[in-house]
Amino acid sequence: MNIIVTIIISLAMFGIGLIGVLSRRNALVFFLAIELMLNAANLLFVGFSKQWGNQIGLVWVFFILVVAAAEAAVGLAIIINLFRTKKVVDVDQYDSLRG
Amino acid sequence: MIYAITLGLSFPLLGFLYLMLSSHFTSRLKAGQIACATVFLSFLCFVGLVSAHFNSSEHYKTIKLFPWMHLGSIHSDISLHVDELSLLMALIITGVGFLIHVYSIGYMDHEKDATRYFACLNFFIFAMLLLVMSGSLIALFFGWEAVGLASYLLIGFWYHKDKAAAAATKAFVVNRIGDLGLLLGIIFTFYLFGTDNIIEISTRALTEYPIGTPVMTVLTLLYFWGATGKSAQIPLHTWLPDAMEGPTPVSALIHAATMVTAGVYLVVRLHPIFISAPFTLQVVSVIGGVTALFAALCGLGQSDLKRVLAYSTVSQLGLMFLACGAGAFYAAMFHLTTHAFIKALLFLSAGNVVHMLRGKTEMAEMGALANKLPWTQWLFLLGVLALAGIPPFAAFFSKDLILEEEYLSGFDILYYVGLAASVLTGIYLTRAYWLTFRGASHLSPDDEAHVHEAPKVMIFPVVVLGLLAILGGFLGFSFGSLPILETFLAKADVRITHEELISSEFFTPETIMAIIGAILGIAATSWIYYAYADKLTRPWRIFSNAFYFDACYSALIVRPLERLSSLFTNCVEPKFFEGSIHWAGQAAQLASAELQRVQSGQIRSYVAWMIAGASLLLIYFVS
Numbered sequence: 001m002n003i004i005v006t007i008i009i010s011l012a013m014f015g016i017g018l019i020g021v022l023s024r025r026n027a028l029v030f031f032l033a034i035e036l037m038l039n040a041a042n043l044l045f046v047g048f049s050k051q052w053g054n055q056i057g058l059v060w061v062f063f064i065l066v067v068a069a070a071e072a073a074v075g076l077a078i079i080i081n082l083f084r085t086k087k088v089v090d091v092d093q094y095d096s097l098r099g
Numbered sequence: 100m101i102y103a104i105t106l107g108l109s110f111p112l113l114g115f116l117y118l119m120l121s122s123h124f125t126s127r128l129k130a131g132q133i134a135c136a137t138v139f140l141s142f143l144c145f146v147g148l149v150s151a152h153f154n155s156s157e158h159y160k161t162i163k164l165f166p167w168m169h170l171g172s173i174h175s176d177i178s179l180h181v182d183e184l185s186l187l188m189a190l191i192i193t194g195v196g197f198l199i200h201v202y203s204i205g206y207m208d209h210e211k212d213a214t215r216y217f218a219c220l221n222f223f224i225f226a227m228l229l230l231v232m233s234g235s236l237i238a239l240f241f242g243w244e245a246v247g248l249a250s251y252l253l254i255g256f257w258y259h260k261d262k263a264a265a266a267a268t269k270a271f272v273v274n275r276i277g278d279l280g281l282l283l284g285i286i287f288t289f290y291l292f293g294t295d296n297i298i299e300i301s302t303r304a305l306t307e308y309p310i311g312t313p314v315m316t317v318l319t320l321l322y323f324w325g326a327t328g329k330s331a332q333i334p335l336h337t338w339l340p341d342a343m344e345g346p347t348p349v350s351a352l353i354h355a356a357t358m359v360t361a362g363v364y365l366v367v368r369l370h371p372i373f374i375s376a377p378f379t380l381q382v383v384s385v386i387g388g389v390t391a392l393f394a395a396l397c398g399l400g401q402s403d404l405k406r407v408l409a410y411s412t413v414s415q416l417g418l419m420f421l422a423c424g425a426g427a428f429y430a431a432m433f434h435l436t437t438h439a440f441i442k443a444l445l446f447l448s449a450g451n452v453v454h455m456l457r458g459k460t461e462m463a464e465m466g467a468l469a470n471k472l473p474w475t476q477w478l479f480l481l482g483v484l485a486l487a488g489i490p491p492f493a494a495f496f497s498k499d500l501i502l503e504e505e506y507l508s509g510f511d512i513l514y515y516v517g518l519a520a521s522v523l524t525g526i527y528l529t530r531a532y533w534l535t536f537r538g539a540s541h542l543s544p545d546d547e548a549h550v551h552e553a554p555k556v557m558i559f560p561v562v563v564l565g566l567l568a569i570l571g572g573f574l575g576f577s578f579g580s581l582p583i584l585e586t587f588l589a590k591a592d593v594r595i596t597h598e599e600l601i602s603s604e605f606f607t608p609e610t611i612m613a614i615i616g617a618i619l620g621i622a623a624t625s626w627i628y629y630a631y632a633d634k635l636t637r638p639w640r641i642f643s644n645a646f647y648f649d650a651c652y653s654a655l656i657v658r659p660l661e662r663l664s665s666l667f668t669n670c671v672e673p674k675f676f677e678g679s680i681h682w683a684g685q686a687a688q689l690a691s692a693e694l695q696r697v698q699s700g701q702i703r704s705y706v707a708w709m710i711a712g713a714s715l716l717l718i719y720f721v722s
Contacts, residue, residue: 018710021703022707097702
């Protein structure tokens, strides 16, 4: 498969994630969009790794997956706690740190 | 010999330290006794030194205490130098100082804070001893400043009185102006000679710089500037009459033994340098002569007993500088000595009056005290006659010597100025005597019942001073041969300048003129106050206001300065300094008010900012 296709799909995933982060207010979807952006990067790593026959990209993917998993655990815990205190999952309501 | 010198110097210091540290548990009488004892021990040390001096060939002693500064070509050691001049001064300081200390026990008998008083008195003695015994200008300057500090503490002893506090501040500030001159002189000395050792400078000045070199003139003028401050010469004399706000024994100490003699001592100590600057000597003469006459005229117009004596001191100091200017340093020292006795005598007997009237010093509230204070009045009269120059009392010989030296030096005008000042001395002192002790009584009924002769502790020191005032003149006078003081001081190179004064006949026309002038002055004043006391009007304003010097200083310096500082406090400070800080704060607040909008707490806006930043970075790195 042509690398171009991989890049386009990856960019599309990243763009969808970005738009999701900026536009969605639901904390879970917001979080999902972040994961999407991470995986867009992963896809690009895998694609380039295959293109150049270099395994370093694959190693990076594993690192990113681990970090994403850890982040998901911490992030979900934060969201649950926020929900417990604020009783909402709307990220725009989480503005206690306003200056 | 070294031990005697250091002990003599440190006894008063130890007394000061002890009294200061133990002020809470030392009684008034005990404090007085300790203070007297330290000064007396110090006096004994110097008496011992003088007697040892006559038996040994070595006529001076220099003790190097410690090196102060060695920088490149500049060398300065703190050292003591004791020669005949220092010894004479030390004897006057501790001797007269001791009598004043004893007197103070009686004078301060109602004072709560007497321990502080005696501590300061001891410190004064120490400071003055350091001044006259130091061999380096830096140590001399230290003593000089310490004397200023001690005078500040003592003039302002009754600090709760506004006038006393103001007088103390005035004395301190005016003295500082003079001290600046001395300090500049010392710095200039370092520049010229690379050392501040007085003896080294004195010997090198004459060999390295020919007479009349401009740098020497500048240097000596700076020293003389310092001397005018301490010794209350025009234009820095204004602090001395105001210093009368302090306790009377303090006035006696300042005027007789310490402080004001420092300027004369400085000039005499550095006389080899002054000799090499004839112009400065002329300045010294003129300032001295003008001050002598000016202060004598002011003395005529004062209504305050102590201020009469204060102006009399200024006038006599003027005569000493007149002598210095004529090169007659020995005559100046002789007059300093006799004046110390007589002025202490006058001040302490005036102190008896003031003490008995519970602090009143206005002569308008006195009068006819002769019967109530018999001893005091005789002693005061003795002081009047002695200072007026009636033979055979002390000041006759010294004043006569000054006038003779002046006459022989060829400054005719200054001779007549000195003669006039000396005749006026008799007149204003006689006036003070009549207003205080004779004439009609102006006492309040309360005082009338209360006044009695002073206690023995206040009479005894005055009697001793009276004896000194009678006999002191013979220190510097003897028929045919060299007088004892002259032989003593000649070893320190302070001697009679005109040979004919030693050998010539005693009653020269000038002497006779001075005696007749003094007698006529006293007689005429007495007669006026005896016969026409009720017809006398107030003294001329120009005299009682001391030629408006204070008013001029107030208008020219004090008030503009006050106006300038009020401009600064009311305008520049709040608007400029405080305002600039205020506006800086305002600007920070405004800026942060705008910036804190960014800090919205909205996580999505943060993400947007982050993406914007990341995009900008991307664009920057790609392009």
